[in-house]
Amino acid sequence: METTQVVSPLAHAGFDKAAEYFTQLQLDICAGLEAVDGGGTFKADAWDRPGGGGGVARVLEGGRVFEKAGVNWSYVYGELPAEMAAHMPGDGRQFRAAGVSLVLHPRSPMVPTTHANFRCLQKGNSVWFGGGADLTPYYFFRDDAEHFHRTLANTCDAHRPVGDYDRFKSWCDDYFFLPHRNETRGLGGIFFDYLGGKGEFEFDSMFAYIKAISAQFLPAYVPIVERRMAMPFTPEQKRWQLQRRGRYVEFNLIYDRGTIFGLKTNGRIESILMSLPPEVRWDYDVRAAAGSGEQQLLDHLKAIDWLGRVP
């Protein structure tokens, strides 16, 4: 179940090492999340991609902390559509991609939802990395945003110039934005793509950064879970969480490039839509009361310099 036999005409020893690393990363993240959940366990679901490759979805549903947690590993290869290939580094249309992506939907509205994704791509002779991690809370706690950003920033700083927090943080704010709502999806984090696609970095230094930043996902997120998971909440606060989850669905189905690409290119539907929340509400014209905790969240759904790094 854990490995899928893959045959791609592409070769790159670094890519192969990264692909192997991602299989371990998935297991490590799932183990860390099971430990903090203290009840739920991940179930593995292996799948093949008809066009080449496959993956293993690991899903925890109905946990104590996590209502739904999906951590997907995949290694896919094949031929890109011509118009897509034209916009990517590297020659030809043959590609392969390996990585881990996850979305965690906690039960409590006091615990933020989070998303992370780390991947390596190869097209022709070009190899590059993409990924990121971001935080989507339902109630605002400045400490949580600062801890999450600081943890990621420290690792980026230690891996300069590959790791570039200021650039990746802005990229995240720009990417996770809902124009029709005029708000960011959450409080941001980091987002990067095509890292090394122009040959601007040595593979080893990029891979070192990817290993370090992906290993910081649990330290960035779990302490937030631990300090919020026991907080009491009301049915009204739970309802607010379900309504806000609707925004998460709107972003993923309308704007997210990965989701749309997957759906329109015959991807594995259940793995792609694993990111959607377990329970969601759309009520008509919901508004937050002035001065409320709900309004306080809305006030922070924009690009904010959490670490005071902009002089």
Added chain:
Amino acid sequence: METTQVVSPLAHAGFDKAAEYFTQLQLDICAGLEAVDGGGTFKADAWDRPGGGGGVARVLEGGRVFEKAGVNWSYVYGELPAEMAAHMPGDGRQFRAAGVSLVLHPRSPMVPTTHANFRCLQKGNSVWFGGGADLTPYYFFRDDAEHFHRTLANTCDAHRPVGDYDRFKSWCDDYFFLPHRNETRGLGGIFFDYLGGKGEFEFDSMFAYIKAISAQFLPAYVPIVERRMAMPFTPEQKRWQLQRRGRYVEFNLIYDRGTIFGLKTNGRIESILMSLPPEVRWDYDVRAAAGSGEQQLLDHLKAIDWLGRVP
């Protein structure tokens, strides 16, 4: 609240009559739905469109039969984006559009969700109609599908050649289709657009058809509600409804042209997303048991000749 002052450079006496008719249609449909609900009432919410025009959303939430029912009337005008104008009948980019659209989400999984929409558009000297009605049940009752289709077909037949059930029925099956799920949104109905856009029909005969078919929405739908609303259902059947509502969200946010157009052209968000269900679930890899009522529904999510009209 009921009328919005509008000023458009376009003129067409027929369009004006249609726009006036739609204001009454909204009131009639809301009155009919309140009668069958026997508890909930519609609340009106008037809105202005910055680019020109506006509308009145009428929403019933938390009714006895309807968990959420939205009936929107709008009359909007302005200038179309050039690339959109190029694909429509009529000269220039000035347009106006008036119509009613509705989506009803019942509380019981035995009562189908329905959508209907009737509208008149003008661009330059061209005036045309679009619209339709379709049925999205959670459990399969052949009688309901046949009644819904027969009611619409009878009215189309009485208005030939403007009303063309066979063509509009196939158009509906084609339009309300989720490629990533390889299933239709529901059991179909009718869908038509650009009716009269090439000057192929007299305005009066088109308007007579639109009045007749829109007046048949309640007779097509309400008898189905009345015979299903008192049926018992289990928590598992309710959960199946919430999971199937997820498909409704997927269709509306990924494929529906009206929704996407509205979101990307600064439309009135709450009125556009009024169509989304109140409560929705996405569970991982839900499957129906062989021979179950759930599987019976899935078996019918494809183009079906309900009335035996194809020889």
